[in-house]
Amino acid sequence: MKRILLPAGGAVLATGLLAAGLAGTASATPAPQDEYLAKSTEIALNTIDFWTKSNNYALKQATAYHWDYKEVKKLVSKGGYTADTKPGVVAPIGEEKKVAAKVHNVNMPKTIGKVFFEARDGKLYWCSGTSIQSNYKNLVSTAGHCVYDLANNGEVVSRWVFVPGYYQGKTPYGIFVGKQAYTHYDLDVYEDYDRDYAFVTVYNGIGGVGGQEVAYDAWKAHTGRKDVKVEKIKVSKDEYEKWVATTGNTGDVVPATAPQTTGPQDSRGVYEPKEVNEADYKAAAAVGGPTDVKVGAQAFVTTTVVSEQEAEKPGLGKAYQDPATKQWKIDRFYVKQWVIAGSDAQYFIFKPHFIIEKLVDTGRLGDVVGGQGFAYNQPTGGIVRTFGYPYAEHPDGSKPYTGVTPKWCYGKTSAKLVGSAAKKIEEHVALKCPVTPGYDGGPWLLKYSNAKRLGYVNGVTSTFNDQDGNERVDYISSPYFDGETAAVYKAAANQASGKILPTVGS
Structure with a gap:
């Protein structure tokens, strides 16, 4: 060799x-x-x-x-x-x-x-x-x-x-x-x-x-490698306030948000028609095009047959009696809108997990x-x-x-x-x-x-x-x-x- x-x-x-x-x-x-x-x-x-x-x-x-x-x-x-x-x-x-x-x-x-x-x-x-x-x-x-x-x-x-x-x-x-x-x-x-x-x-x-989860006292006494892993837990407002009062710790609160209007080009928006009075409807229709229900129109009308008693309380709509059929009807007026939904306040507490190896x-x-x-x-x-x-x-x-x-x-x-x-x-x-x-x-x-x-x-x-x-x-x-x-x-x-x-x- x-x-x-x-x-x-x-x-x-x-x-x-x-x-x-x-x-x-x-x-x-x-x-x-x-x-x-x-x-x-x-x-x-x-x-x-x-x-x-x-x-x-x-x-x-x-x-x-x-x-x-x-x-x-x-x-x-x-x-x-x-x-x-x-x-x-x-x-x-x-x-x-x-x-x-x-x-x-x-x-x-x-x-x-x-x-x-x-x-x-x-x-x-x-x-x-x-x-x-x-x-x-x-x-x-x-x-x-x-x-x-x-x-x-x-x-x-x-x-x-x-x-x-x-x-x-x-x-x-x-x-x-x-x-x-x-x-x-x-x-x-x-x-x-x-x-x-x-x-x-x-x-x-x-x-x-x-790793093994143990009680705090055992974790504190352990001389080898150890760690604390914190778990974030969502709770109700009452549970959160009780936890803060009991432990003296501060958790995490995510404030509530109000709905926001946006446009159809915003991917975050959700289409939610909004009922308005006749004047606001006409104003929106004048901007957006014809007043009938068409794609792209900014406003539209729906007509519903109602009782005479319902016609007495039309709300934002316009009540009338059809001359030909004698039926009572209500025209309800809507404008198109895209809305980013709001949210309620969210409350979180933190739970520690004591880990020893x-x-x-x-x-x-x-x-x-x-x-x-x-x-x-x-x-x-x-x-x-x-x-x-x-x-x-x-x-x-x-x-x-x-x-x-x-x-x-x-x-x-x-x-x-x-x-x-x-x-x-x-x-x-x-x-x-x-x-x-x-x-x-x-x-x-x-x-x-x-x-x-x-x-x-x-x-x-x-x-x-x-x-x-x-x-x-x-x-x-x-x-x-x-x-x-x-x-x-x-x-x-x-x-x-x-x-x-x-x-x-x-």
Whole structure:
């Protein structure tokens, strides 16, 4: 495999659970690089606060991370792979109950989710990722560029969290704050996309941030995050005055408004004819046109047959007896008008709701959602299933994915390794898959069991490529997982992270 630099020191030795599965890894590989994402529980809690306040507002504002991927036009075959050590696997954890499954009716793995972070440009982004087996059940696999902001001087990102099963602001299994990220030396130092993978240890998950309404005394005594939500309630005038007298508070009164006349051109107006006396009718009719009932006339007359007694009290109308029929009639006179309706006074009181948020420890990631296995130095040309949350547009501007739900691809990887001069790539594996950024960091699972929803992580989505030149992504690529990948994985898989909420939220 390609070698850029061999620093002093060999690979970290495997211990415990992973020792046997990784015993064949290289002994002269570069030391894995690690960076703290949240070194202390205080930083981790601040990270939780940032993403979850205001009903997970920041999570909802994040968008799929990607550079200008139009620069990656085509992958070029570079030849076959050369194993640097013996092939190896680490078994997955958390087998789920078997379910009946048809071919390609894919059961999505419970382990996948979104990686959220703040990049060096200050913007909020997400990638895809998965829980992966480790000694402490606390490890996430994703792309290296979802940990190191390679588009902005290659510095480590901030406020990194993993949310398995994320859906539109919902965090069903909790939020897992990244503690320490492990990457290959060549990615860290040289931004080498042949090593575009990362393994991140995470603290125990944090859940229960939705909020609970309590009495004022309990709210006042609560030491964690709390809020007051005020409800505006419409009441009668008597209820309002009683409330003001009882509480001493001032609510909100919307004064009454009188009706206003307007014209037919005013969309707010409602047509309401107004009865007038004969003189006013004649004046309006003279302005508006003929005195009969026609569209556009400003005045009109209606004639009603009445009794003699009714004719004695015509009101604004004109009473008379028809000479021909001897019937009594009343002519009533109207002018056309458009009126903006008035309103009665409205009275509102304010009711406070006291909200506290009790954060709870949801447990270790692997205990909550399980963990995929790990495989390295496997032959190319094998069948994999890839998963992730595509969102960004294709290079031609079309945007078929929402990023809301995970998608998958299935097929054989390229039999030969591929490269791309644009990203200094020499040893990637390719797969036909028309997805877009947001999918990056998602796992390539070897030997995926649709019934168990488990397999072996044998790659992560790194780049998006246009092989046929139609300005649409049709292939994705992953670094080839070899013995040096296993050394990075092994170093991360043997690191504990622990809890961040021993007493918070009580």
